[in-house]
Amino acid sequence: MAEPVVSVRGVAKIYRRDSQEIPVLENIDLTVAPGESVAMMGPSGSGKTTLLNLIAGIDRPTRGSIEVAGQALDGMSERELAKFRSRHIGFIFQLYNLIPVLTAFENVELPLLLTRLSKAERRTHVMTALDVVGLTDRIAHYPRQLSGGQEQRVAIARAIVTDPTILLADEPTGDLDKRSEEEVLILLKRLNREFKKAIIMVTHDPKAAASAQRTVMLEKGALVTA
Amino acid sequence: MKYLRLILRNALRNKLRTGLTVGGTAFLMFVLLFISTALTEMEAWEGEAAKHDRIAIQHSSGLANPLPIELENFLRGEEVSRHGHQLQKMNWFGGWWQDRSNWFANLAVDHPIHRELWSEQKIPDDVQARWAEVKSGAIVGKALAEKFGWKVGQRISLLSNLYSCVPELEIVGYFTVPSDIRQEQQLFFRWDYLDELMNGRKIVGTYWMSARSAADVPKLKEIIDGHTRNSSDPTETVTEKEFAAQFMAMMGNIKGVVFFIVVGVMLIMTLMTANTVAMSARERVTEVAVLRTLGFTQGKILFLILTEGLLLSLVGLLVPLSGALLLFNVWKVSPNPQWFPYFFIEPGTIVLAAGVALVSGLLAASIPAWLSARRKIVDGLRQVV
Numbered sequence: 001m002a003e004p005v006v007s008v009r010g011v012a013k014i015y016r017r018d019s020q021e022i023p024v025l026e027n028i029d030l031t032v033a034p035g036e037s038v039a040m041m042g043p044s045g046s047g048k049t050t051l052l053n054l055i056a057g058i059d060r061p062t063r064g065s066i067e068v069a070g071q072a073l074d075g076m077s078e079r080e081l082a083k084f085r086s087r088h089i090g091f092i093f094q095l096y097n098l099i100p101v102l103t104a105f106e107n108v109e110l111p112l113l114l115t116r117l118s119k120a121e122r123r124t125h126v127m128t129a130l131d132v133v134g135l136t137d138r139i140a141h142y143p144r145q146l147s148g149g150q151e152q153r154v155a156i157a158r159a160i161v162t163d164p165t166i167l168l169a170d171e172p173t174g175d176l177d178k179r180s181e182e183e184v185l186i187l188l189k190r191l192n193r194e195f196k197k198a199i200i201m202v203t204h205d206p207k208a209a210a211s212a213q214r215t216v217m218l219e220k221g222a223l224v225t226a
Numbered sequence: 227m228k229y230l231r232l233i234l235r236n237a238l239r240n241k242l243r244t245g246l247t248v249g250g251t252a253f254l255m256f257v258l259l260f261i262s263t264a265l266t267e268m269e270a271w272e273g274e275a276a277k278h279d280r281i282a283i284q285h286s287s288g289l290a291n292p293l294p295i296e297l298e299n300f301l302r303g304e305e306v307s308r309h310g311h312q313l314q315k316m317n318w319f320g321g322w323w324q325d326r327s328n329w330f331a332n333l334a335v336d337h338p339i340h341r342e343l344w345s346e347q348k349i350p351d352d353v354q355a356r357w358a359e360v361k362s363g364a365i366v367g368k369a370l371a372e373k374f375g376w377k378v379g380q381r382i383s384l385l386s387n388l389y390s391c392v393p394e395l396e397i398v399g400y401f402t403v404p405s406d407i408r409q410e411q412q413l414f415f416r417w418d419y420l421d422e423l424m425n426g427r428k429i430v431g432t433y434w435m436s437a438r439s440a441a442d443v444p445k446l447k448e449i450i451d452g453h454t455r456n457s458s459d460p461t462e463t464v465t466e467k468e469f470a471a472q473f474m475a476m477m478g479n480i481k482g483v484v485f486f487i488v489v490g491v492m493l494i495m496t497l498m499t500a501n502t503v504a505m506s507a508r509e510r511v512t513e514v515a516v517l518r519t520l521g522f523t524q525g526k527i528l529f530l531i532l533t534e535g536l537l538l539s540l541v542g543l544l545v546p547l548s549g550a551l552l553l554f555n556v557w558k559v560s561p562n563p564q565w566f567p568y569f570f571i572e573p574g575t576i577v578l579a580a581g582v583a584l585v586s587g588l589l590a591a592s593i594p595a596w597l598s599a600r601r602k603i604v605d606g607l608r609q610v611v
Contacts, residue, residue: 079523
């Protein structure tokens with residue numbers, strides 16, 4: 001069996017507010033195989049987004065260890081984590097989070113600015129990513145000139161442009177109308193099936209969850225099915 | 227360079243706010259350039275004077291009081307000559323040509339020694355010879371001659387409030403001062419001609435001479451001032467630098483005022499830019515968190531925001547600087563041609579302004595940049611602006 005792309009072992013996360021400790025995750029174990037798509041469901045406040053953030057390396061667990069793409073995240077410095085994210089993680093946000101002063105092309109190009117690619121090479125990569133999401137005709141559009149569905153597709157192009165190991169999506173269809181939701185789900189499915197991208201998607205939507213190969217449930221900070 | 231577009235777009239995110247900040251900064255920077263240049267121009271003589279070992283002997287009660295002609299014999303005597311030479315009488319005539327607005331520096335001097343004593347003034351041999359021939363002859367700085375369109379052989383009359391006579395001078399030639407073009411705004415005519423017009427009253431404004439070495443200067447002061455101490459016309463012997471500094475002193479503590487203005491300008495610029503950068507950074511908390519999620523390091527975020535602050539300051543510098551250079555250095559506009567025949571923005575002033583812009587930009591952006599870079603990514607993503 002191939003090495004898992006994500007391996008979470010005994011992870012707990014406790015937030016501290018003043019002198020109060022608020023446990024958000026408790027003793028989480030989770031593995032995701034290469035090319036697997038996993039939907040993470042659960043009620044609000046169950047810790048889905050927190051777990052996603054820990055896997056992305058944008059937050060640190062209080063206890064336990066996380067390994068992504070064969071790299072242990074605990075013990076990494078902020079700088080090392082940044083490098084890890086740029087290489088292995090493609091993150092898709094619920095509210096797209098595009099930079100409003102940049103065009104669709106420039107938004108997708110952003111992660112490539114951190115690489116040593118030439119301008120021409122960056123252009124090729126950006127156009128390929130925008131072609132995958134079907135938006136090559138919108139390269140000069142600013143986010144305000146795009147629909148919600150188009151914005152999310154640009155955000156997906158930004159997430160895949162560096163060819164990351166895994167895509168992490170935090171309620172990617174949560175702010176979309178039905179038609180756009182379907183388009184995005186089809187796109188994510190294609191990225192998983194055609195491009196063999198591992199995907200972890202946080203969602204409240206059973207229909208979105210159904211598009212994944214596996215669904216895990218979180219309740220009060222604990223995994224109830226894995 | 228690949229981040230320039232992102233930095234520029236962010237800086238121009240709110241064009242009105244950025245425009246007002248840059249406009250305010252540019253205005254303050256222009257004030258700084260203007261005042262610094264005025265100070266540089268006023269100090270120009272002081273700087274040039276420090277290069278020479280010339281001394282001025284003036285009345286201890288001030289320049290308005292003349293010195294006795296008898297002092298000349300003592301100054302030419304053996305005791306003084308051991309330490310100094312090239313003695314010259316010099317009277318500030320304070321005249322103007324045709325109209326009071328045509329005021330410029332004009333002085334009556336002992337012409338035979340002038341060229342040696344003021345060696346930085348380049349007087350051609352034929353001009354010096356002609357000056358010796360023509361008692362009413364005057365030598366004119368090339369820049370001054372060009373300004374008034376004077377030609378060699380032309381006769382001009384000078385009017386003055388200080389003297390009752392009207393010298394009718396014949397321009398015998400021009401001199402140049404390659405080391406300092408400002409000195410070309412002067413006219414020198416013969417002291418013996420002025421004395422003739424004043425019916426031989428032998429009025430002497432100041433005596434000038436060259437010390438044989440820098441070490442001789444204190445000796446000369448001691449000998450000359452000691453000799454006149456108990457006379458009816460006591461003297462005060464000063465170096466040329468001190469003589470020039472007297473005029474600065476007359477204008478009060480200008481350096482102090484300029485320093486105060488520079489600090490004030492820097493403070494206001496910093497606060498204005500800091501306000502703009504802080505507002506802009508606060509609006510972008512989520513965007514910064516997104517950039518960091520994409521893999522931008524804290525250092526890169528710091529760099530982006532600091533560069534944005536620097537960019538605002540730089541534009542606030544370049545706009546007034548190019549305007550001032552065009553106005554003063556290219557079109558040669560002077561705010562007051564009498565006081566400032568030349569009003570050049572010197573390289574030192576540009577360096578000062580650039581330094582103020584750099585420090586101000588860095589100071590202004592440092593706190594918002596540091597806060598943005600240090601904020602936890604998850605906190606930034608949660609922030610609703």
